[in-house]
Amino acid sequence: MSILVVGSVAFDSIETPHGRVDHVLGGAATFFALSASYFTDVRVIGVVGEDFTAENEAVLTRRGIDTRGLEHVAGKSFHWTGSYLKNLNEAQTLKTELNVFETFAPKIPAAYENSDFLFLANIDPVLQANVRRQMPNVKMVCGDTMNYWIHDHRENLNKVLVGLDALLINDGEAKMLADDSNLLRAAEKILATGPKTLVIKHGEYGATAFFSERSFLSRDGKPGLTAVPFRAPALPLDAVVDPTGAGDSFAGGFFGYLASQPEVTPGAFKRAMFYGGVMGSFAVEKFGTERLQQLSREEIDRRFSRFREISHLD
């Protein structure tokens, strides 16, 4: 099944303990699309400026990604400058130049209207809701968000959360969204706001999916909702070269795998969590999207087996 992703296509300038790169292809939609492209058909909606070259676009099209929804406008592309010198687990943003992204108004090409799955990458929740409305017939919708939207645009964000099949965020975002420092309680509060499933990414410690289960009696004695967890590991890596895009690559592996399955069963969902971790682990091995451009499905499945092996009890 095909996935439509809407989000940023950008250039990143990044420094990490392993070196620095300037103005390399990045953006949430880019990482997501490349990652998901190893599993299923992917279509991108985004906006780029005049600095976005044919070679940049070929990075996507070589992976079979449909870029007809990538709007080219006058001006410069979104440019993010960040550093991981202080902390490899958390980016320090040095500069955010929105450029053409500032007035991004997603338009859905007619050819995309039959997309099966929809991924709303981390953009303004007003735009996320807008795209969601224009795709009433998609079978499954997943989304991402970040601290800025959680903190300053909560009301708009809530309208997006209500309609999500799965929300994918990290620990800090989950705790902020629920205003609770306990992860399980935070998960239950978030699930109560709408998403059917919550996937919380823990970086080098893997990720946890929380499935929403209606219960007759919840822990406080009232009918309510229980968050049933599933934990997927991460592979210990000897060098994390560049963490940029790891979360979006996780989302791409997760949702791409789900879209490749005949049915979204609990088993498929669990394997999707593992594939998410696998794609995240590849992404961080090189700067930018470099590693995601060179993979093969055999390589991915070998690493999937490795993930299973390092966490499997007979």
Added chain:
Amino acid sequence: MSILVVGSVAFDSIETPHGRVDHVLGGAATFFALSASYFTDVRVIGVVGEDFTAENEAVLTRRGIDTRGLEHVAGKSFHWTGSYLKNLNEAQTLKTELNVFETFAPKIPAAYENSDFLFLANIDPVLQANVRRQMPNVKMVCGDTMNYWIHDHRENLNKVLVGLDALLINDGEAKMLADDSNLLRAAEKILATGPKTLVIKHGEYGATAFFSERSFLSRDGKPGLTAVPFRAPALPLDAVVDPTGAGDSFAGGFFGYLASQPEVTPGAFKRAMFYGGVMGSFAVEKFGTERLQQLSREEIDRRFSRFREISHLD
């Protein structure tokens, strides 16, 4: 098979967001022994003062723990005062009163000499080495340590590490011990100093065992050592009442289960990692050792199944 544990038997005064307790039974050897007692015979070597009551000792003996190695001397018992108000994941030590523990010189009763397994809880590595020397025939030796010994008593600690079958420490201690912020590289450096296996505890994210594997070619192209990981999950809990002793309870479940097995196979080791997590998850549900005093093996095995269920891929 029987386990001999040497370590602190103490009183703790603790405050957490869930309340505070004063002068409750604690200490690494206490948590370890209670936890391991659900799996196998446990013998304790430690020292206590006149404030250690018959009722305190009965907490151990009721669980069948052999306390003949618990020396009673004049003075007060070790007393630790700590707070988790600022950070539930890391204790802030408010006061450490070593008292009778300051001059602790472990003596091994004749009745303990046939112990099969030895656990060296977190004490002065000189004492750890001393006990190890007096027990030349034990089949397996595991140990713990902490930042203070890593930082200020490295040479003595190194002599202990050489003889360990498994070292159990947390993330911060591992990175400090190896002087490397990357966990996999840190693990390989630590394994190169002697321990056959390294168990790194990640708190709410579970734990990773790193098995030492000699390789013809390591990643830098020279013959060397590879750390082969195995990841065990933690159970998301809705309330962590008191994290004190979670690591020692993990060690007790881990080593206790191993001692209960006819053979220490890779499979047994993996299950032991899960049992470690299970016992740690119980320990934090109530203040001090309260929860560890009331368990049943059925309850433990039910939770073990739950750990398996939340991380098992078909």
